[in-house]
Amino acid sequence: MITIQHIKTEAFNHFVSGETSLKVEQFIKKLEQKFDLSAFGQQEKYNLVYSALKSLDGICTCLAQDHYVLIKPISTYSQTIEIEGDMAVLISNVINTAVQRLRGDDSLTLTDPLNITSEDIHSLALMAQQTLQNYNPEPVSLLDEDDDKEDEDDDDSDSNDLIPPFLKG
Numbered sequence: 021m022i023t024i025q026h027i028k029t030e031a032f033n034h035f036v037s038g039e040t041s042l043k044v045e046q047f048i049k050k051l052e053q054k055f056d057l058s059a060f061g062q063q064e065k066y067n068l069v070y071s072a073l074k075s076l077d078g079i080c081t082c083l084a085q086d087h088y089v090l091i092k093p094i095s096t097y098s099q100t101i102e103i104e105g106d107m108a109v110l111i112s113n114v115i116n117t118a119v120q121r122l123r124g125d126d127s128l129t130l131t132d133p134l135n136i137t138s139e140d141i142h143s144l145a146l147m148a149q150q151t152l153q154n155y156n157p158e159p160v161s162l163l164d165e166d167d168d169k170e171d172e173d174d175d176d177s178d179s180n181d182l183i184p185p186f187l188k189g
Contacts, residue, residue: 040090111144
C-alpha cells in the first residue's frame with residue numbers, strides 16, 4: 021500500500037536526481053511503475069500526489085497547473101536533528117569499528133560520539149547502502165567482536181564486501 025510519505029520520498033528523490041521540475045502526470049506514471057496503484061482512480065492518484073507535494077511546501081512550488089518546480093537547488097537544503105547520547109555512541113561505534121577492522125588499527129578513531137557530523141551520517145548511509153547492495157541473507161553485524169569462528173572456515177564471502185569503497189582506501 022502506498023502512502024503520502026512514499027510519494028513525498030519519491031518526489032524528493034526526483035529532485036535529488038537532478039530534476040528541477042516535476043510534471044504530475046509523468047510523475048504518476050513513474051509511481052505506477054514502482055507501486056500498485058490499481059486500487060485508486062485517476063483523480064485519487066492526483067489527490068495523493070498533490071497532498072505529498074503540498075507537504076514539500078518551501079522546497080517546490082506549483083508553477084502552472086500540474087507542474088511543480090524547485091524553489092532553490094536541492095543541495096542548499098539542510099536539516100538539523102537532535103541525536104540522543106546512546107544513538108551517537110552507536111553511530112560512532114559502527115563507523116569506527118568498520119574502519120578499524122578494515123585498516124587493522126585499533127588506535128584509529130574517526131568519529132567522535134560527542135560531535136556527530138554530517139560526514140559521519142554520510143559515512144553511515146554509505147555503509148548501509150553498500151551492505152544492502154551486497155545483502156547476504158545471513159545476518160551480519162559490524163559490532164559483534166565475537167564472530168562465530170566455525171562459520172568463517174565454511175564462508176567463501178569476503179567480509180570486506182560489506183565495507184564501502186571510500187573506507188577501503
